[in-house]
Amino acid sequence: MRTVNLNGLGDVSRLSLGGGIGQIWGETSRDEALATLHAAVDAGISLIDCAPMYNNAERFIGEAFGGRPPQGVRFTTKHQLGTPGPGEAAAALEASVDASLAAMRLPRIDLFFLHSNLHRDGYAYAFGESAKAQFSTALSIYLEEVVPAMEALKAKGKIGQWGITGIGVPEAVLDALAHPVRPAVVQVIANLMDSPGALKRYAEPARPRQIARAAKAAGLGVMGIRAVQAGALTAAVDRELSPNSPDRRDFERAAPFRALCARWGVDPAYAAHRYALSLPDFDVIVLGVKNRSELDLCLKAEADGPYSDAEMAEINGLGLRGIGD
Structure with missing residues (x-):
């Protein structure tokens, strides 16, 4: 690997095991989730990316390792802060950290993400505006309350580093990356469509590669997420989706990609992960796998190394980038 x-975290594996083990992306059993956790670590994956909203993922981590994870394995978790009342952000973030520490049976979180959708003050979302208080945090709250709260959690030793999930309004995410006190790591969409799918609440283009470039230029770490775009870049979606779901529409748009994979004789999920691993500016790719079979496919994609320039050009030549914007 x-x-x-x-x-801020030192050397970690290029693959990170994500929340699919929490029984949120298609069906998987508890035993298979625990076996997948152990198989990932045995294969050299040294970064486990989690969150309370990933259903049972944090609890399974606690069960799998019993509070004694293998040496060198690091853990992340997240909190979707939304829009707290004045002065309430710090307490909400610390309470989330404490709950995650208890669930995972850990003394410290290595990397804690603000999982909110950042927006500039006064911004109106094209989709879900009425619910923005649940999923979105204004830049003023981020700068005045979240940043100091994250630094305080570091000073207390409850977290090692902190980051942001860069799926919010691109201008606001870029503003956060330009602030003097920056996150250590940013999670950014990393798929061949540049699509956040159902995570996209705004009307503007998503611009994930620009965000990744800006993060690297600022010296930050970048973790790529949604390599298979919630299943849109796999052979078949593993859960029920509404015909109007952005993820379902992406799956239908990706038909030329599946046809290319058929010509190459490879599984689309393998090709999508290998593509994400070939992108510049992305340090780590987070896997949404839920079982050992899916894990093995991703391990092979990493072991086979980056795609050649010609192979990347053929995938890019399908014209799928940004078609959902």
Whole structure:
């Protein structure tokens, strides 16, 4: 397994096991989730990316390792802060950290993400505006309350580093990356469509590669997420989706990609992960796998190394980038 120095965390594996083990992306059993956790670590994956909203993922981590994870394995978790009342952000973030520490049976979170959708003050979302208080945090709250709260959690030793999930309004995310006190790591969409799918609440283009470039230019670590775009870049979606779901529409738009994979004789999920691993500016790719079979496919994609320039050009030549914007 290749490794990379992720800002503030030292060397970690290029693959990170994500929340699919929490029984949120298609069906998987508890036993299979625990076996997948152990198989990932045995294969050299040294970064586990989690969150309370990933159903049972944090609890399964606690069960799998019993509070004694293998040496060198690091853990992340997240909190979707939304729009707290004045002065309430710090307490909400700390309470979330404490709950995650208890569930995972850990003394410290190595990397804690603000999982909110950042927006500039006064911004109106094209989709879900009425619910923005649940999923979105204004830049003023981020700068005045979240940043100091994250630094305080570091000072207390409850977290090692902190980051943001860069799926919010691109201008606001870029503003956060330009602030003097920056996150150590940013999670950014990393798929061949540049699509956040159902995570996209705004009307503007998503611009994930620009965000990744800006993060690297600022010396930050970048974790790529949604390599298979919630299943849109796999052979078949593993859960029921509304015909109007952005993820369902992406799956239908990706038909030329599946046809290319058929010509190449490879599984679309393998090709999508290998593509994400070939992108510049992305240090780590987070896997949404839920079982050992899916994990093995991703391990092979990493072991086979980056795609050639010609192969990347053929995938890019399908014209799928940004078609959902």
